[in-house]
Amino acid sequence: MALQVGIVGGGQLARMMIAPAVELGVDVRVLAEADGMSAGLAATAVGDYRDLDTVLAFAKDVDVITFDHEHVPQDVLRGLVDAGVAVHPGPDALFYAQDKLRMRAKLAELGMPQPDWAAVADVTALDAFIADHGGRAVVKTPRGGYDGKGVRVVSAASEASDWFAALEPSGELLVEELVDFTRELAQQVARRPSGDFVVYPVVETVQKGGVCAEAIAPAPHAAGRLADVAADIGEAIAVGLGVTGMLAVELFETTDERLLVNELAMRPHNSGHWSQDGAVTGQFEQHIRAVLDLPLGDTALRAPWAVMVNILGGPVSDSLADRMPAALEAHPGAKVHTYGKDPRPGRKVGHVNVAGDDLDAVCYEARAAAAFFTD
DSSP states (O other), X not given: OOOXXXXXXXXXXXXXXXXXXXXXXXXXXXXXXXXXXXXXXGEEEEOOTTOHHHHHHHHTTOSEEXXXXXXXXXXHHHHHHHTTOOBSSOHHHHHHHHOHHHXXXXXXXXXXXXXXXXXXXXXXXXXXHHHHTTTOEEEEOSSSOOTTTTEEEESSGGGGHHHHHHOOXXXXXXXXXXOOEEEEEEEEEEEOTTSOEEEOOOEEEEEETTEEEEEEESOTTOTTHHHHHHHHHHHHHHHHHTOOEEEEEXXXXXXXXXXXXXXXXXXXXXXXXXXXXXXXXXXXXXXXXXXXXXXXXXXXXXXXXXXEEEEESOOSSSOHHHHHHHHHHHOXXXXXXXXXXXXXXXXXXXXXXXXXXXXXXXXXXXXHHHHTTTO
């Protein structure tokens, strides 16, 4: 009988796990939040991932439960484990992906380099932190933020007064120093329950409006010490937090050439989409291998450079499918991946991957192919 993976969440990450799982002879089941989601072609159930009974019923007879996102409540995660369901990543690891304050405290305990930070419960504490850090700071809601949501750069605590007003009793916000960085990087690691792990080349990411717009693999001018340090950080976090499956560590490279940990994601990640077509083993296949405790795949690049460009927004008057023939005709070397989503401004509706020998040419091809879908 084929191995069966249950994926909680019906978004594009679940969608992109389906094909490599099928190629490995693995059956996929998806618990989608609603009809018509990106992974609907494999959705075997629609239901509330916050309800333990719903998730337990979905998990019946699968070999492992994994996730398209990190928002499944701890009581549901622990209920699955108590019922004997294999869950990867597990609740102890996901705890730190779900709460940025807990994440910062744990990373400090592990000795990981990170921005100066504090937990603040009121405007007085936030104003004091801002005053001590050059007059500006980054405020984050500890839970639920993604793609720039739940993040504000402020110069006065009054700019976060609505967040303080919404806090539960004894609640706190996370405040971090505004890092003077030269670029953003991302380090991916895959780790299986038996403890084996592999690392991918560190990549450079370009953000637009708080959303990852491009990823370049490997990060230019990163060979040697920087790449080694990034890999060491990724490995230490994966082991220290007990992560199983894919882990993405978002990093700042500072003006004085340090690396600081920004965010964590315990699942396939936008910064790793390039690997679908640019690495021997793409991140989605790797995640399936890892959560099933199968031997991990080679992470080497297939060409000297690989570039991913997100399709953000897209045409409103027609569909991505209508644009596809012209894009493929103009750029036959581009690999276009669409998510089955209705376009709206700023929404990720797909991405383009290109790999090759010349970085400038690869960047041009990826950007030009993506532009067919965004005007």
